[in-house]
Amino acid sequence: MPPRPGLSKAELEIARIVWELKDAGVRQVFEALPPGRDIDFTTVQTYLRRLEEKGYLNARLEGRNRVYSPKVRPSTVIRETVGEMVDLLFGGDTMPLMKHLVEDRKFSSNDIEQLRQLLDRLEGGGDGK
Amino acid sequence: MPPRPGLSKAELEIARIVWELKDAGVRQVFEALPPGRDIDFTTVQTYLRRLEEKGYLNARLEGRNRVYSPKVRPSTVIRETVGEMVDLLFGGDTMPLMKHLVEDRKFSSNDIEQLRQLLDRLEGGGDGK
């Protein structure tokens, strides 16, 4: 198969809502938009249709309503999106992104502790290259 | 001022080359493309022009050649791009991205050590919220 086409920003926004709702009709997604996000109902319809066409969502007919549910797992989309960004921004090298994040974004000491533990859990699993 | 329009993928690719070269004419950028990246000279020209229009690059005339140099610093572009992605993918929350990266990308034990040190250096500087 050809690799899935990527998601556009607006599509990603909508996909996230479906992931969260697990299972949702157009109206539900529409209503789950953050306040201030002012787009038309039919626009949401369009995004959902495109997401289905691109293979990211399943759609079934419930009565005469279309109900969408995730098809590709969020973690997959995240991996692809992040991977693409790492390629684009850092030539595929993850460490610079890590450095940027650690230095640039604010973490609470709680976060820092969590990160330490994540790293600890890694040790031994890595290929140690 | 209106906020700078974002960079497209192709533009980012070209911007990265300019950052690296510090100062470059179209030809140089063109030649710095990775082997296999097969786009036309004039296409590169177009991207550089757009980058200038969008305010990311400076251009000066050297003889009758246009020489481009960075105007917005890479770190700024990186911050914006990463920030946008964090918003889109994780609703603005950085930690899930960190987790994803740590769990999903392969790090050498050397990398892990470096990350630990980064975290250590943070402690005390963070707002500890």
Next chain:
DNA sequence: TTGACTCAATTACAATTGTACGTCATCATG
């Protein structure tokens, strides 16, 4: 001095994206 080249500048054009409209069917209710 005539090609062969090289650039800049302009223009083009298809694909993708963000956004919405129009039409038609269905349903519930006054």
Next chain:
DNA sequence: CATGATGACGTACAATTGTAATTGAGTCAA
């Protein structure tokens, strides 16, 4: 039943993006 709300579905359309062709001036070498 007429009417208003709701949705599916198809269509539209401008902006952005990825990519290139065209045109015209300047430079170099034969």
